[in-house]
Amino acid sequence: GAGVSQSPRYKVAKRGQDVALRCDPISGHVSLFWYQQALGQGPEFLTYFQNEAQLDKSGLPSDRFFAERPEGSVSTLKIQRTQQEDSAVYLCASSGGLSEAFFGQGTRLTVV
Amino acid sequence: AQSVSQHNHHVILSEAASLELGCNYSYGGTVNLFWYVQYPGQHLQLLLKYFSGDPLVKGIKGFEAEFIKSKFSFNLRKPSVQWSDTAEYFCAVNAYGSGTYKYIFGTGTRLKVLA
Numbered sequence: 001g002a003g004v005s006q007s008p009r010y011k012v013a014k015r016g017q018d019v020a021l022r023c024d025p026i027s028g029h030v031s032l033f034w035y036q037q038a039l040g041q042g043p044e045f046l047t048y049f050q051n052e053a054q055l056d057k058s059g060l061p062s063d064r065f066f067a068e069r070p071e072g073s074v075s076t077l078k079i080q081r082t083q084q085e086d087s088a089v090y091l092c093a094s095s096g097g098l099s100e101a102f103f104g105q106g107t108r109l110t111v112v
Numbered sequence: 113a114q115s116v117s118q119h120n121h122h123v124i125l126s127e128a129a130s131l132e133l134g135c136n137y138s139y140g141g142t143v144n145l146f147w148y149v150q151y152p153g154q155h156l157q158l159l160l161k162y163f164s165g166d167p168l169v170k171g172i173k174g175f176e177a178e179f180i181k182s183k184f185s186f187n188l189r190k191p192s193v194q195w196s197d198t199a200e201y202f203c204a205v206n207a208y209g210s211g212t213y214k215y216i217f218g219t220g221t222r223l224k225v226l227a
Contacts, residue, residue, distance in 0.1 A: 004155075042118075042217035045215070
């Protein structure tokens with residue numbers, strides 16, 4: 001596709017449930033980012049991939065959060081044993097070299 | 113650590129009024145600077161960017177921003193806003209020179225333009 005695609009758009013999870021969020025970046029983009037955006041806040045960095053290598057995961061809030069990009073294209077953000085504080089919009093962005101990041105629509109996660 | 117501050121959280125203007133949104137960042141090295149806009153129900157879109165060269169950058173929809181290195185600022189301006197400019201605006205910094213690739217965002221400014 002022409003842009004960054006994320007699925008699902010909306011996810012409701014019961015507390016304690018595991019969730020997996022998918023990101024299809026723009027074809028050929030080497031860099032891929034995951035961000036978390038809470039209501040009324042700016043996007044907060046979670047993790048960064050360069051191709052399949054996860055070069056920075058300093059923003060992952062706990063070991064319940066895990067991201068992968070095994071073939072250097074599609075990425076999955078997994079959250080285990082979801083908690084209410086995990087409720088947020090999760091944004092994926094991709095970038096081709098030294099340029100701006102292109103964002104997807106995001107996945108709105110609600111933990112009940 | 114790098115950070116970005118946006119001074120105005122909520123701004124309400126009438127159509128045709130001038131707009132200036134403040135953005136300051138904290139990082140002493142080389143930075144790339146961005147303004148993103150998020151219209152209601154839509155994804156973040158790039159408004160304009162500064163990498164190097166002329167510190168006055170022109171973007172889409174009549175927006176411009178000025179990079180003032182001595183003030184660590186990158187303020188967004190528009191001479192005459194329209195109702196369709198109602199959106200949330202985010203300033204972002206990327207410090208490639210530090211060996212990190214992440215974009216650091218401010219908390220955003222919610223702009224409402226009254227018709």
